[in-house]
Amino acid sequence: MKVFPRCSLFFGFLVLLSACLTAHAQHYSQPALILKPDRIANFRPEFANAVATEIQIRLQEVNPGQPSPIFYLSQTPPLAVDFPEILFLRFTGSCDVLPQMPAPHAPRALGSVPFVKGEPINYILIDCEEIALTINDAIAPMKPEQRVDAMARAISRVFQHEYLHIHRRTSHHDETGVFASALSRRFLVAPDPPTSPSATPAAAVIESVGAL
Numbered sequence: 001m002k003v004f005p006r007c008s009l010f011f012g013f014l015v016l017l018s019a020c021l022t023a024h025a026q027h028y029s030q031p032a033l034i035l036k037p038d039r040i041a042n043f044r045p046e047f048a049n050a051v052a053t054e055i056q057i058r059l060q061e062v063n064p065g066q067p068s069p070i071f072y073l074s075q076t077p078p079l080a081v082d083f084p085e086i087l088f089l090r091f092t093g094s095c096d097v098l099p100q101m102p103a104p105h106a107p108r109a110l111g112s113v114p115f116v117k118g119e120p121i122n123y124i125l126i127d128c129e130e131i132a133l134t135i136n137d138a139i140a141p142m143k144p145e146q147r148v149d150a151m152a153r154a155i156s157r158v159f160q161h162e163y164l165h166i167h168r169r170t171s172h173h174d175e176t177g178v179f180a181s182a183l184s185r186r187f188l189v190a191p192d193p194p195t196s197p198s199a200t201p202a203a204a205v206i207e208s209v210g211a212l
């Protein structure tokens with residue numbers, strides 16, 4: 001997936017936020033993960049929960065045994081906290097799965113991570129609309145609730161790909177798997193292999209800071 005060398009503005013914001021958080025330290029052992037949909041109206045709490053739960057599974061695959069993040073929806077955490085890591089996920093476009101086949105269009109990147117001076121920053125952009133268009137014909141035969149789950153899973157796999165850019169601090173890709181330079185629609189929506197109940201993380205909890 002494409003990596004766009006931009007976002008000095010975002011970087012400035014992160015520095016500012018981290019300075020604020022350090023000034024009023026109250027320590028958490030878990031990272032914070034902030035979901036920032038551009039269109040909150042079609043990012044309902046139950047959909048946000050499905051996305052957060054899938055993301056938790058993807059993070060466990062990358063960092064087994066690590067504490068699950070504390071999720072925030074559309075809000076930054078209160079200033080009087082300090083997290084070991086803060087990750088922003090911005091969702092552009094509508095995250096609704098479409099009722100019919102989309103018109104052909106020039107494909108865009110499903111997600112991206114800005115690099116500043118050759119280093120990735122903790123800011124992942126997810127193009128919800130492009131993901132919905134990409135998986136549309138793979139999920140068309142599904143029931144409505146299955147389509148929502150498949151969309152959450154596809155988002156989490158794009159998240160995992162982008163997160164690996166940050167985790168490995170590289171813009172390069174693997175030949176195959178989730179860190180390949182392109183992901184098929186079949187891969188994006190494929191169900192997870194069965195795991196033992198003890199290995200399955202609990203449903204994600206989304207903290208609410210003010211109104212959602």
Ligand SMILES: [Zn+2]
Pocket residue numbers: 001002161162165173180181
């Ligand atoms: Zn990539």
